Amino acid sequence: MKNIFKNIGPGALIAAAFIGPGTVTVCVLTGVEFGFTLLWAMVLSIIATIVLQEMVIRLGLVYGKGLAEAVRSEISSKPIRIIAILLILSAILIGNAAYEAGNISGGMLGLETIFTESTVLLGSLELNYLSLLIGGVAFILLYIGNYKVIERSLVVLVILMSVSFLVTAFVTNPNWVEVLKGMFMPSIPEEGVLAIIALVGTTVVPYNLFLHASLVKEKWNGKEELQAARTDLYVSIILGGLVSIAIIICAASIKNSEISNAADLAKSIEPLFGSFAKYFLSIGLFAAGISSAITAPLAAAYVARGCFDWELSLKSKKFRTVWMLVLLTGVIFSSVGFKPIEVIHFAQVANGILLPVIAGFLVWVVNKESVLGTYKNNKAQNAIGIIIVLIALVLGLRSLSKVFFDV
Structure with a gap:
């Protein structure tokens, strides 16, 4: 057990990345609308996440490069390589900048449920100081530039988040027979297809495929430590999946159709289960x-x-400039209440194209003997990988249709 916790690190960061406010909101709405019936979709999403992230781990530790480096070095056609790099940069940099406002706003929602007054007036401008507080904490941890400090901080946050949601799920006292049925007996209720797509889409995150390969190289050295990286992955992602399942259980147990996000759920829980819930x-x-x-x-x-x-340094000026711009964008948008709809629409389009393309490239590259040698994919991994790519394609088409046709 001691060795398991010693090896927890990059996987916890990946879990922290996919369980953001967007995931919480999707899980809340799924629970409110469909009860426990779509829990199986979250189970499948976690399996898909583990399969793809395990491929990325092998890429990072055996090949010695991240997915972005693999894109740059393994695509021989210069025009295609340039298009791929531009696509990745557009989706990840601009997309993350747009969604960073949602991340900070989600953290604010949690605090605002406890601290009701959180805005100050600067002339005619109303600012939310909680967003500045959250942005400040993120800035300090990132600016320190020490991977171990960032890792340990996020491990603590993931444990805090996990305990909070899991305890709340048990407090709501759900029908556990129905919970187990929802997890292991797939059914698709009427109008439930879009909810299934949302659950998969909010869990299988494109930028995690880049982040994980880089993180494992920060913590471990080479293929000899592949098993330690896998242990970290399995423990962290399964725990993250349990958190998502717990959120669905909480929302399904309340059965309040007026709940639209986690903050509403928190307020609804209070009269039923006490303020501590x-x-x-x-x-x-x-x-x-x-x-x-x-x-x-x-x-x-x-x-x-x-x-x-x-250069491979968290303290390099170029590296810091990128994360500062993304963080600053999120703080500004969230503190003034600005909703960057057009930017988010672009992010949706970019990610809709990016996810199936990157998942497809990942499956292709981990099948190359010149890249992974004997560590390349086996038939079972390929079968599951191809299914995931097809699901990613459906997600991409749905994302594009939502933006362009609002259907």
Whole structure:
């Protein structure tokens, strides 16, 4: 057990990245609308995440490069390579900058459930000081530039978030027979397809495929430590999946159709289960927001470093410039209440194209003997990988149709 916790690190950062306010909101709405019936979709999402992230681990530790570096070095056609790099940079840098505002705002929602007054007037401008507080914490951790400090901070946040949501799920006293049925007996209720797509889309995160390969190289050295990296992955992602499942259980147990986000859920829980339940859920939402607020800028900087072949240092000026821009954008948008709709629309388009392309490239590259040798994919991994790519394609088409046709 001691060795398991000693090896926890990069996987916890990946869990922190995919359990952000967006995931919390999707899980809340799924629970409110469909009860326990779509829990199986979250189970499948976690399996898909583990399969893809395990491929990325092998790429980082055996090949010795991240996914962005692999894109740059393995695509021989210069025009295609340039298009791929531009696509990655557009989706990850601009997309993460847009969604960073959501991460910080989500953390604010958690705190606002406890601290009701959170705005100050500067002339005619109303600022939310909680967003500045969250942005400040993220800035300090990232500026220190010490991987171990960032890792340990996020591990603590993930544990805090996990305990908060899991305790709340047990407090709501759900029908556990129905919970187990929902997890292991797939059914698709009427109008439930979009909810399934949302659950998969919010868990299988494109930028995590870049982030994880870079992080394992920070913690471990080479293929000899591949098993330690896998242990970290399995423990962290399964724990993250349990958190998402717990959120769905909480929302399904309340059965209040007026709930639209986790803050509403926290307020609804209070009269039924006491104020302590509200605080547990609020702290969980805060931890989800601030942990994603740290990992999104970090991922953007790692992607830029891989695409442009910068020096391997968290303290380099170029690396810091990227994450500072992403973080600053999020703080500004969230503190003034600005909703960057057009930028988020662009991010949706870019990510809609990016996810199936990157998942497809990942499956292709981990099948190359010249890249992974005997560590390349086996038939079972390829079968699951191809299914995931097809799901990613459906997600991409849905994302594009939502933006362009609003259907």
